[in-house]
Amino acid sequence: MAQRGGSISAHVRVGDKVLSPLIERGQCDIVVGFEVLETARALFMLKHKGTVVVNTKFIPPNSLSSSSQKPLTMEALLELISSKAQSVFKIDGFGIASKLGNLLVVNTVLLGAVSALSEVPVKRVSFEQAIAGRLKEKFIKLNLQAFQLGRDSVLTS
Numbered sequence: 001m002a003q004r005g006g007s008i009s010a011h012v013r014v015g016d017k018v019l020s021p022l023i024e025r026g027q028c029d030i031v032v033g034f035e036v037l038e039t040a041r042a043l044f045m046l047k048h049k050g051t052v053v054v055n056t057k058f059i060p061p062n063s064l065s066s067s068s069q070k071p072l073t074m075e076a077l078l079e080l081i082s083s084k085a086q087s088v089f090k091i092d093g094f095g096i097a098s099k100l101g102n103l104l105v106v107n108t109v110l111l112g113a114v115s116a117l118s119e120v121p122v123k124r125v126s127f128e129q130a131i132a133g134r135l136k137e138k139f140i141k142l143n144l145q146a147f148q149l150g151r152d153s154v155l156t157s
Helices: 036-041 074-084 093-100 103-115 124-134 137-155
Strands: 028-033 046-055 087-091
Touching: 028 036, 028 103, 036 046, 036 074, 046 074, 046 103, 074 087, 087 103, 087 137, 093 103, 093 137, 103 124, 103 137, 124 137
Parallel strands: 028 046, 046 087
Antiparallel strands: none
16 A cells, blocks of 8 residues: 555554554554654544654645645644654654665664664664564665664654
């Protein structure tokens, strides 16, 4: 869907006793968004005092560009996101990926950001081992750099 302009969502549950792969509305500890508007649309999943990691990419919807409604802005959406979450980490995933020379690592940048959160019980080394074990050799170094830069963007904020 995302390749055709749609949105997708995925649920990840971590714990000793996971009874369902899906997370109920209002029960999500962390929402990770690859785009600001899509992140705002997913806020209904976030629990009270939840955390949001949001890529600061904003794609204005075509449907509002010609309407008389007040135009959506990235600033207004980030304000909305901040009003609904206890913690918000704004990550310039596309900027980081651009500096690394490959926009395909935005997901790894955001994964790195998530890995730096205190709520995440998975150790950094486990993430790094998974990256190294799942990718072709020629992509490992780049993805580990992207992962670390994502971590750094949370740890230094």
